[in-house]
Amino acid sequence: MIAAEPRTLPEGESPDLILVPATASERIASIKLNSGEWKGPLDLESYIARENHLLTHRLTRDALTCWVLVDRREPEDSRTILSACESYRKPALLAHHGQVEKVSTHGVGSVFSRPEFRGKGYARRMMEELSTKLETWEMEEEKRGKSVFTVLFSDIGKKFYAQFGWRPFPSSHMSLRAEAGVDTGARELFAEDVQKDLCSEKVMGKLHDQMLAASQKSPVAKIAIVPDFDHFSWHWAREEFYAENLFPERSPPVVKGAGVDKAGVYCTWNRVFGETPEENLLYILRWVYEEPSSPVDEQTTIQAMAAILRRAQHEAHEWNMSKVVFWNPTPLLQKAVALVDPTSEIVHRENDSVASLRWTGEAEGLGEGVEWWLNEKYAWC
Numbered sequence: 375m376i377a378a379e380p381r382t383l384p385e386g387e388s389p390d391l392i393l394v395p396a397t398a399s400e401r402i403a404s405i406k407l408n409s410g411e412w413k414g415p416l417d418l419e420s421y422i423a424r425e426n427h428l429l430t431h432r433l434t435r436d437a438l439t440c441w442v443l444v445d446r447r448e449p450e451d452s453r454t455i456l457s458a459c460e461s462y463r464k465p466a467l468l469a470h471h472g473q474v475e476k477v478s479t480h481g482v483g484s485v486f487s488r489p490e491f492r493g494k495g496y497a498r499r500m501m502e503e504l505s506t507k508l509e510t511w512e513m514e515e516e517k518r519g520k521s522v523f524t525v526l527f528s529d530i531g532k533k534f535y536a537q538f539g540w541r542p543f544p545s546s547h548m549s550l551r552a553e554a555g556v557d558t559g560a561r562e563l564f565a566e567d568v569q570k571d572l573c574s575e576k577v578m579g580k581l582h583d584q585m586l587a588a589s590q591k592s593p594v595a596k597i598a599i600v601p602d603f604d605h606f607s608w609h610w611a612r613e614e615f616y617a618e619n620l621f622p623e624r625s626p627p628v629v630k631g632a633g634v635d636k637a638g639v640y641c642t643w644n645r646v647f648g649e650t651p652e653e654n655l656l657y658i659l660r661w662v663y664e665e666p667s668s669p670v671d672e673q674t675t676i677q678a679m680a681a682i683l684r685r686a687q688h689e690a691h692e693w694n695m696s697k698v699v700f701w702n703p704t705p706l707l708q709k710a711v712a713l714v715d716p717t718s719e720i721v722h723r724e725n726d727s728v729a730s731l732r733w734t735g736e737a738e739g740l741g742e743g744v745e746w747w748l749n750e751k752y753a754w755c
């Protein structure tokens with residue numbers, strides 16, 4: 375049986391171990407195994423339904439691989455899952471030597487070993503194998519035939535994944551408590567507004583141009599995971615699944631962000647439901663704004679950000695969430711936070727959601743360093 379304990383467990387270094395894509399039934403078995411860790415307030419059946427629902431989403435439909443570390447001598451579908459994880463192929467941009475390339479990357483998530491198999495080197499073996507596998511996995515259509523980087527968000531600190539090349543990158547956040555508010559002057563954004571205001575050709579073109587200009591100025595390669603509508607709507611598919619499951623009497627949340635048109639400042643968010651109200655968080659997935667070109671412009675931008683943050687606090691309150699959280703706030707955003715709540719401080723995460731990137735561009739002549747652009751919550755998986 376898949377979840378049964380074999381009579382003798384193989385060593386983590388055993389040549390009999392292989393990392394392979396799970397069969398459909400092995401994928402379900404691995405979801406069941408990790409449910410205790412990640413199902414949150416859902417029951418098991420709903421958690422499996424959530425995973426199946428998300429699998430059909432545009433972001434992941436043809437892009438998600440569930441990996442299992444197994445003993446090659448066991449027959450498919452009856453293999454003991456020693457460790458498991460998922461990888462998500464995503465579109466990305468790579469800027470270097472005065473050019474911008476469209477590339478693909480993988481995000482890694484759901485790294486898991488069942489409690490009774492822990493400490494035996496299975497996750498280590500899995501990550502070792504995965505690190506090199508992902509360099510060419512589903513990269514046949516890439517110009518280079520390989521990825522130049524992959525990412526993950528570590529919930530177990532900075533050391534474990536660094537051994538396999540996933541180096542920690544800036545992982546800070548600020549938060550504001552949920553609060554019922556008056557009209558702040560920010561416009562609510564619905565899904566179609568987010569598409570128009572945060573995912574337009576103009577916005578994407580600007581990102582491309584900024585990366586291009588930066589790559590002409592400095593020799594260090596720059597990458598960004600494309601902040602496209604599929605990313606945002608995947609996060610919303612999660613929140614809507616939870617909302618429908620946990621609050622069947624309530625319409626699912628439709629306000630997906632806020633903006634101030636005259637300042638050109640927008641953000642989109644999603645709601646994360648935990649097991650207690652304290653764990654319910656409204657995450658800002660991404661900010662879009664023009665770099666101000668004068669002190670007056672700067673004040674307008676900061677005021678707009680503050681209005682949007684207050685609207686987000688109100689939205690968090692509406693959904694019984696404790697806080698609004700946003701990753702790697704820019705200096706401008708920090709000034710806006712100071713207007714809303716001067717006591718809010720920046721937190722540098724050491725243990726959870728540590729943004730980590732494995733760079734293999736050096737072998738491609740792209741240099742040893744890399745800058746991660748748009749290191750915001752939308753890229754999390």
Ligand SMILES: CC(C)(COP(=O)(O)OP(=O)(O)OC[C@H]1O[C@@H](n2cnc3c(N)ncnc32)[C@H](O)[C@@H]1OP(=O)(O)O)[C@@H](O)C(=O)NCCC(=O)NCCS
Pocket residue numbers: 411457484485486487488491492493494495496497498499527528529530531534
């Ligand atoms: C993290 C996890 C996958 C490790 O699996 P495993 O098969 O026991 O891992 P290995 O035996 O290969 O390696 C154990 C290593 O894990 C690391 N580790 C495990 N849990 C850790 C934690 N909570 N914090 C920091 N490091 C941790 C240790 O560094 C240990 O290294 P060591 O041997 O040098 O002491 C497993 O503990 C697990 O499934 N945990 C719950 C889910 C989870 O947190 N997944 C990670 C999400 S990013």
